Amino acid sequence: MSRCSRSGGSPALVWRNWAIAWKSKIIEVPSKEEQEKIANFLTAIDKKIEVIAQQIELTKQFKKGLLQKMFV
Structure with a gap:
């Protein structure tokens, strides 16, 4: 229903x-100062996410290399 x-x-x-x-x-609407704080915080989070995404990609490549060595 x-x-x-x-x-x-x-x-x-x-x-x-x-x-x-x-x-x-x-x-x-937050003040200009508060908006800038929020923007800076979100930018910092974006940068951390990007670093972690790069770490994940490198780890996947490392894993792939280990699996290739293991089955050669």
């Missing part, structure tokens, strides 16, 4: 109620 049927409203009515509630929300 869908969410709309359980709530007793038509999908259009549910959508309208949601839209009205959404319009009344205030979206707060």
Whole structure:
């Protein structure tokens, strides 16, 4: 049973109620300084992910080399 049927409203009515509630929300935007902190944090995480991805690739190559030596 869908969410709309359980709530007793038509999908259009549910959508309208949601839209009205959404319009009344205030979206707060962080200050420029806070945005820069967030951006720097995400950049640092991206760099760490890249390093780990490189380590994984090197490990796969090492494993492949070991398997080739083992079965030669």
